[in-house]
Structure formats: C-alpha cells, structure tokens
Amino acid sequence: MEPTTIAIDLSKRVFQIHYVEPETGAIHSKALKRAQLVPFFANRPASRVVMEACGSAHHWARVLARLGHDVRLIAAQFVRPFVKSNKNDAADAAAIWEAAQRPGMRFVAVKTEGQQAMLAMHRIRQQLVRIRVMQVNQLRGLLYEFGVVLPQGRRASIEAAKAALASLADELPAMLADSLQDQLSRLRGLDEQIARIEQRILDWRRNDDACKRISEIPGVGVLTATAAVSVIGQATTFRSGREFAAYLGLVPRQNSSGGKIKLGGISKRGDVYLRTLLIHGARSVIVSSRHLPERLRQMLSRRPTNVVAVALANKMARTIWALLAYGRTYQAAPAQ
Structure with missing residues (x-):
C-alpha cells in the first residue's frame, strides 16, 4: 500500500x-x-x-x-x-x-549538514567580499575629491591610498585622515577574515573525495568545486548532465511554438553563485590555456568570447555531474 x-x-x-x-x-x-x-x-x-x-x-x-x-x-x-x-x-x-501527486514532478535533493555548512561559508565569504569592494570604492571616491586618483585593482588601490594619506597628512583635516586610516584598518581586517574562510574551504576540499575529483577539470578551482558539491547535493537527483546545466540556467531559453524552435539567451535560472563561478572559470581557461581544443578554437573564431565562455561553462557543469553521478575521475581529451 x-x-x-x-x-x-x-x-x-x-x-x-x-x-x-x-x-x-x-x-x-x-x-x-x-x-x-x-x-x-x-x-x-x-x-x-x-x-x-x-x-x-x-x-x-x-x-x-x-x-x-x-x-x-x-x-x-x-x-x-x-x-x-x-x-x-x-x-x-x-x-x-x-x-x-504529479507523476513527472522533480524534487530537490536534501543536503547534509556538511554541505549546508559549506554553502554557509560561501555565503559569508561572498558578503565579506562585497563589503570589501564597497569599502575600496568609497575610499577611491573620497580621495578623488582631494585630487588623488587611485589605480585599478584592489591591492594597488590600497597601497596607493596608504601612500596618498602619508603625502597628504598636512593637507587633509585631521578628522578625515583618522577616519580614512580606520577605513584601511577595516580593509585589513576584511582581508584577514576572507583569508581564514578560504583556508577553511580549502581544508574541506582536501578531505572530500568528490571535490578532489572534480577539481581536476580545467577551470574548476577550490571555490567552484566546493560550491558545486554542496549545491548539487545528490547528483542522481538530476537525470542527466543537461538537466543539471538547465538547473543552473546555462541552457538557452526556449520560446517555441507550432513546430518552430526559437532559442534565445541562457535562462539564468537556478543558482546564480555557482553559475557565475563556472562562467568565470571558463573565461580563465580561454584566456590562460595555450593549447585549446580545435573545436573550441573554431568556435572562438566565429562567436563572441562570452558566448564561448558560457558554452564551456555548460560543458563543465555536465562534466561535474557525470563525475559525481558515476563516481569517475576526470580524463582530459587527447590533444588534436
């Protein structure tokens, strides 16, 4: 019954x-x-x-x-x-x-305490990174009002801000100089907090077999591997790698009718954080790899780089699902 x-x-x-x-x-x-x-x-x-x-x-x-x-x-x-x-x-x-009661209903895998704790670590790190970016941007804007133009990049901006505060010590009002020094102290504290969280994420990756296996995929780093294992829960919940990629919003949005198939941009459904990590990882592969597969080179010659990056992220998501669902290890395709 x-x-x-x-x-x-x-x-x-x-x-x-x-x-x-x-x-x-x-x-x-x-x-x-x-x-x-x-x-x-x-x-x-x-x-x-x-x-x-x-x-x-x-x-x-x-x-x-x-x-x-x-x-x-x-x-x-x-x-x-x-x-x-x-x-x-x-x-x-x-x-x-x-x-x-629907026969075709799809269900969400129940996450373990460890997987949910790792997702919480990612969320805490993501918030701290956002706060750090806001602090640097505010520092950039405040110093710009006194004729100081900070260079691009977080570390370069902070070092330039330290030098500017030292050179403008006699020109800036004392209350502002002290407040900007406090801002730099907060940035140092944020760097230390983010570093501690990243070290905990790295330690968890070292002790997790699934994370180590999917870390072999080009473009999948520590953050992507730990986030993927935590988000996917049980890989068998998805019937195929394409279903997992669709869950992440990495497949085209359809608007088909009357037998005419119309495909648009990616749907952008599902987990925004993991999709962003996969696309950034795909971009790093395209930029840093000297020996790209011939098929990828041909695609780059006729399509924009961002389109190729999303397509590669889609393939990475499918590969992650296959390794987790079947318990396999990554094997690079032979060079062409």
Whole structure:
C-alpha cells in the first residue's frame, strides 16, 4: 500500500499540515506549533512528507528522515500553479500536496549538514567580499575629491591610498585622515577574515573525495568545486548532465511554438553563485590555456568570447555531474 503523503507549509512558529487518508479519502488540514511538529510525525507510521525547498526545509527534512519518513522537497516555482484562490497557509499546504501527486514532478535533493555548512561559508565569504569592494570604492571616491586618483585593482588601490594619506597628512583635516586610516584598518581586517574562510574551504576540499575529483577539470578551482558539491547535493537527483546545466540556467531559453524552435539567451535560472563561478572559470581557461581544443578554437573564431565562455561553462557543469553521478575521475581529451 502506498504511504500517506503529508504536505507541510513551513514557517517559523506555526506549520500547516495537509494530507488525505488513503483508506477513507478524508482530507485533514491542521496547524501545528513548532513544538508539536516532531511529536506529531514521531507518532505516525512512515509516510511521504513533502515540503517547499525554502528556508529551514533541509533542516526539517533531516529531522523527519531520522524518524523514518520519506522526505521530498519541491521547488517553490513548481508549487505555485497549484495554489487555489487566495494565498494562505492552508492553500499553500494543499498546493504542495497536489504538486507532489504529479507523476513527472522533480524534487530537490536534501543536503547534509556538511554541505549546508559549506554553502554557509560561501555565503559569508561572498558578503565579506562585497563589503570589501564597497569599502575600496568609497575610499577611491573620497580621495578623488582631494585630487588623488587611485589605480585599478584592489591591492594597488590600497597601497596607493596608504601612500596618498602619508603625502597628504598636512593637507587633509585631521578628522578625515583618522577616519580614512580606520577605513584601511577595516580593509585589513576584511582581508584577514576572507583569508581564514578560504583556508577553511580549502581544508574541506582536501578531505572530500568528490571535490578532489572534480577539481581536476580545467577551470574548476577550490571555490567552484566546493560550491558545486554542496549545491548539487545528490547528483542522481538530476537525470542527466543537461538537466543539471538547465538547473543552473546555462541552457538557452526556449520560446517555441507550432513546430518552430526559437532559442534565445541562457535562462539564468537556478543558482546564480555557482553559475557565475563556472562562467568565470571558463573565461580563465580561454584566456590562460595555450593549447585549446580545435573545436573550441573554431568556435572562438566565429562567436563572441562570452558566448564561448558560457558554452564551456555548460560543458563543465555536465562534466561535474557525470563525475559525481558515476563516481569517475576526470580524463582530459587527447590533444588534436
């Protein structure tokens, strides 16, 4: 007999439950407080639990999986078409239950604590890098008002700012000079924090077999490898490498009708961070590699560099999926 499918609309304090009894067809919709959720599922037989892949979904998926339930996560975009009438918690839970009944529904892999922790490290680093860029840009703009033009590049700008503050010590008001020195101190602190996080990411990569295997792919560095393993979760969740590339938004957007296929630019769906890392890695391969494959050289001769970079990023995503799904190691194509 098929297990009961129970849908949960997640929240911080009140969770909405929706399920249908298989024997009687009775529809149950009830609200549970946070402290009631685990006891409710602990006292029920093994069921199929479905939730939207939103905040705290992976945490609750791990908790309920330890209780013996089969937990599935559905992307919010696949649930939205099934919301009837006005939006509320009960309607959302019913929509999640309805979406889970579709035979072709695609589910999101549940991430482990390690994978989610690595993603958190990437998010912290990304925010610190943004703050550092903002600090340097502000320093550049403030000194420009006093006739100082800083060179391009973060490190060169900081060194030039130090020299400019030393030379303008007698001209700048003391309060501004002290504040700019504090700005430089904050930049040094940000550099140290980012370096510590990158070292932790590197240590995790060294101890993870999957990361080491996909790091052999040209253009896949420490950040891309650790982010890819953490984002993909279980590679078998995707049916093919193309489906993984489509999940990252690296395939053309279609607008086809009447048998006429119309392809546009890439869809840019899915994880923006990982897609950006893959495209930057592809650009580095194009710029730094002296012995590019003949097919890639031909493409560069007739298409813009950015188009070729996206195509190479697509291939890198497919290769990552193949190595993770089949447990293989990377083998470079023979030189032509």
